[in-house]
Amino acid sequence: LEHRNSTALICKRQDLPRMANTTRAPSADPAPDQPSEGYRTLLGLISHEYFHTWNVKRLRPVEFAQHDYGQENYTQLLWFFEGFTSYYDDLLLRRAHLIDDAAYLKLLTKTINQVLQTPGRAVQSVAQASMDAWVKYYRQDENTPNATVSYYTKGSLVALCLDLTLRQEGKTSLDAVMRALWLRCQGGPMxxxxLLAVLQALGGRSFAxxxxxxxxxxxxxxxxxxLAAQGVKVLEEPAQLAQRLGLRVTETAGVQIKIVLRGGAAEQAGLAAGDEWLGLEVGPAKSISAWRINKLDDLLLYAANASKVCALVARDKRLLKLPLALPKSITTWRLAARDSQLIGQWLNGS
Ligand SMILES: [Zn+2]
Structure with a gap:
């Protein structure tokens, strides 16, 4: 958001709704009254930047009280300014009835899985991530997911946890905290x-x-x-193959390994960012067969139910054979509504 009274946002032409029906989704979408994914993403961006009018442009880190555009400005508080804004961007789409409860829970699921699939969350706090924004967040490399966490996504989950805790203790909500913070700081540096003082005053206890x-x-x-106490059940489903292996790849020209996640099967096998994954060997010692793969899912075709294969990879000028376990127990989350009344109280902000 560049200015207090204007901003420029970019989207693809096909993300915009057609004139005849402003919110119609593609016919394959199971909920025809919901916006298409592209349009919903744009609405989320608009919501995010609009919220910044209050939270970043007015309420802002005390370090930003006097902007010096000539040098880097460090703050620990981006988990609050970007994270809490990210919490409210999708929540406000739901409150404006642009999306329904199910669509909101789907967006939340995506955010949660993004954080849970980032090993760096066990290494770096969101306050540290905020301090590192100048040197790391905007200079990402193959080690980023292992060494860092996003103050946007985890920050939004911190907001979620605070909101649900406050609501479940029955004294206040994050909405009231944000308004009280605005008054306390007179819409200025904070x-x-x-935040701790306002949480204590409204929540009736310390949140230190x-x-x-x-x-x-x-x-x-x-x-x-x-989430359970707010009527939302967490279901665990088998993860995609890349996540099961602990990998991020591109598949436009063969299987190129971009990122090897800390603690995953790929790391254990010795796969490395920059490797090209050519194929695999599979089968008992007497009848091993070797197969070429062009995309990661080809692996499932040839490995079938094997729990181990041998990965054939090219690394610089060498060809390597790396024994690789195929773990089955890696899961991702899906959120399911269990008590629509409790969920409604939260999502309606009542
Ligand atoms: Zn932002």
């Missing part, structure tokens, strides 16, 4: 201490422990119990 663990710590957020 510190983490201001939560902020220490969720913002300055690296243990996982208590998403499952907080």
């Amino acid at each position: 510190t983490e201490g201001d 422990l939560e902020i220490a663990q969720w913002v300055h710590g690296t243990t996982d957020l208590p998403l499952r119990p907080l």
Whole structure:
């Protein structure tokens, strides 16, 4: 958001709805009254930047009170300014009835899985990620997911956890906290201490422990119990093959390994970013067969139910054979509505 009273946002032409029906989704979409994915993403971006009018342009880190555009400006608070704005961007689409509960839970599922699939969340806190924005966030490389966490996505989940905790304790909500923070800081510079003071005043207790663990710590957020208490059940489903192996690849010219995630099967096998995955050997010792793969899912074709294969990869000028386990137990989350009344209270902001 460049200005307090205007901004320029870019989207693809086909993301925009057609004049005849402003929200119609492609016919394959199971919910025809919901916006298409492209249009919903644009609405989310508009919502995000609009929220920044209050949260970043007015309420802002005390370090940004006087902007010096000639040098880097460091702050620990981007988990609040970008993260909480990210929490509200999709939530406000739901409150405006542009999307329904199911669509909102789907978006939340995506954010949660993004964080859970980032090993760097166990290494870096969102406060550290914020400080590193100038040197790391906008200079990503193959080690980024292993060494860093996004203050956007995890920051939005910190907001979610705070909101659900406040609601479940029954004294206040994050909406009220944001308004009180605005009044306390007169829509101007703020510190983490201001947030803690408002949480204490409205929530009736100290939230120092939560902020220490969720913002300055690296243990996982208590998403499952907080969502359950709000009527949302967490279901676990088998992950995509790349996630099961702990890999990110491109497949436009063969299978090129871009990222090897910390602690995954690919890392254990010795695969590395920059490798080209050519094929695999599979089968018992007496009758091994070798196969070429052009995309990652070809692996499933040839490996069938094998729990182990041998990956054939090209690394610079060498060809390598790397024994690779195919783990089955890696899962991703899906959120399912269990109590629509509880969910409605939260999503309607009542
Ligand atoms: Zn933003």
